[in-house]
Amino acid sequence: MQKDDLSFEGKILHTPYAKDDVYGALSMPVYQNAAFEFDSAEAMEAAFTGKSTEHTYSRITNPTVQYFEDRVKVITGALSVTALNSGMAAISNVFFTLAQSGSNIVTSRHLFGNTYSFFASTLAAFGVEVRFCDLTSPDEVEAHIDANTCAVFLEIITNPQMEVTDLAALSAITKQNGVPLVADTTIVPFCAFKAADFGINIEVVSGTKYISGGATGLGGLIIDYGNFNWLSSPKLHTTAKEFGTAAFTSKLRKEIHRNLGAYMTPHAAYMQTLGLETLTIRYERATNTCLKLATKLEKLPEVESVNYTGLPSNKYHALSLSQFGDRPGAMFTFNLASREACFHFMNKLNVVRRATNLFDNKTLAIHPASTIFGTFTPEVRKEMNISDKTIRISVGLEDVEDLFNDIKNALKII
Numbered sequence: 001m002q003k004d005d006l007s008f009e010g011k012i013l014h015t016p017y018a019k020d021d022v023y024g025a026l027s028m029p030v031y032q033n034a035a036f037e038f039d040s041a042e043a044m045e046a047a048f049t050g051k052s053t054e055h056t057y058s059r060i061t062n063p064t065v066q067y068f069e070d071r072v073k074v075i076t077g078a079l080s081v082t083a084l085n086s087g088m089a090a091i092s093n094v095f096f097t098l099a100q101s102g103s104n105i106v107t108s109r110h111l112f113g114n115t116y117s118f119f120a121s122t123l124a125a126f127g128v129e130v131r132f133c134d135l136t137s138p139d140e141v142e143a144h145i146d147a148n149t150c151a152v153f154l155e156i157i158t159n160p161q162m163e164v165t166d167l168a169a170l171s172a173i174t175k176q177n178g179v180p181l182v183a184d185t186t187i188v189p190f191c192a193f194k195a196a197d198f199g200i201n202i203e204v205v206s207g208t209k210y211i212s213g214g215a216t217g218l219g220g221l222i223i224d225y226g227n228f229n230w231l232s233s234p235k236l237h238t239t240a241k242e243f244g245t246a247a248f249t250s251k252l253r254k255e256i257h258r259n260l261g262a263y264m265t266p267h268a269a270y271m272q273t274l275g276l277e278t279l280t281i282r283y284e285r286a287t288n289t290c291l292k293l294a295t296k297l298e299k300l301p302e303v304e305s306v307n308y309t310g311l312p313s314n315k316y317h318a319l320s321l322s323q324f325g326d327r328p329g330a331m332f333t334f335n336l337a338s339r340e341a342c343f344h345f346m347n348k349l350n351v352v353r354r355a356t357n358l359f360d361n362k363t364l365a366i367h368p369a370s371t372i373f374g375t376f377t378p379e380v381r382k383e384m385n386i387s388d389k390t391i392r393i394s395v396g397l398e399d400v401e402d403l404f405n406d407i408k409n410a411l412k413i414i
């Protein structure tokens with residue numbers, strides 16, 4: 001059997017190293033070094049000027065990190081994959097590559113807290129405008145795009161609002177207008193969601209979540225599908241004349257990521273590679289439990305509403321099914337009567353852990369309004385659709401009955 005014919009899991013497990021290991025190690029060794037030595041000045045010149053692909057310095061490339069990138073490249077069919085040290089490092093590297101002073105980003109207010117702050121505050125200080133609109137309305141998106149739009153950015157299922165955009169409709173608009181579609185797909189990993197099939201050009205992932213294999217550390221990925229004509233990008237136009245569809249990757253790998261210095265560390269890449277090997281099996285178990293738990297919670301009198309796109313009652317159910325299949329992430333939210341009821345519930349949990357983060361092997365609960373969005377003004381929280389009455393649950397690998405009993409017990413008002 002040829003390696004190309006292997007299944008998703010087969011490709012993850014059997015992607016070869018770039019070079020044979022001298023000891024035949026079955027796992028990729030961790031090359032925990034900063035610099036690489038050369039036999040000659042000529043070889044050194046070739047590596048430093050891009051005429052060879054030898055490693056020079058671990059801020060730029062490293063064999064262990066590259067092995068992780070290669071595996072993701074094989075399973076996604078992407079043009080290039082870049083591993084960074086966190087999801088935020090991936091997002092910031094993408095926008096330092098695409099945006100310049102005078103650019104604007106069209107997005108929604110329904111964003112991960114740090115992404116929102118990165119756009120609205122960090123990038124704003126460099127003269128980049130962020131234009132918030134309703135991404136579920138293609139007409140509104142189109143009305144916000146102009147010649148200075150460097151990207152349309154979205155999260156495929158927003159957290160904690162759980163909003164789903166019709167990606168085919170959105171990507172038709174971005175394609176027509178010559179604007180790249182950048183998507184944060186952290187909530188549904190690539191074993192369940194094929195970003196390129198929906199017209200996404202650049203995918204960003206927080207590897208801290210599913211891929212790390214149970215919250216083993218931070219990580220991030222930028223996946224470039226090579227399916228965008230960068231001649232229409234105000235910033236990458238010149239690069240595109242030389243590098244064509246590889247213009248984004250070229251700018252990112254030859255300049256931006258080297259200068260920002262947030263490349264994944266070898267040890268993190270080792271952990272993330274191990275995490276990849278069990279991704280599908282963990283995802284299947286966690287999403288099965290998530291649907292069962294959300295279904296059970298919907299029937300409890302103390303619970304006002306449950307928000308999970310995998311539930312037939314959810315307004316995005318059909319769209320979610322068509323884009324993410326029957327496994328739309330292992331996270332859901334539910335509403336209780338009040339903020340006080342939420343705090344009471346949080347304080348009574350014994351099995352479910354009080355923690356931020358998503359897709360740990362342990363199930364986690366958080367009250368988003370008072371934590372992740374706790375320093376935002378009430379007005380901004382309202383605009384972002386963050387309710388005081390909402391609890392977010394990230395489902396782990398426990399037995400569903402253990403989780404349900406803990407939640408039921410914590411809901412009792414005594």
Ligand SMILES: *Cc1c(COP(=O)(O)O)cnc(C)c1O
Nearest residue numbers: 086087088112184186206208219
């Ligand atoms: C966690 C998260 C991020 C940020 O990732 P880090 O690895 O914590 O930097 C970005 N987007 C989404 C949707 C996330 O859940």
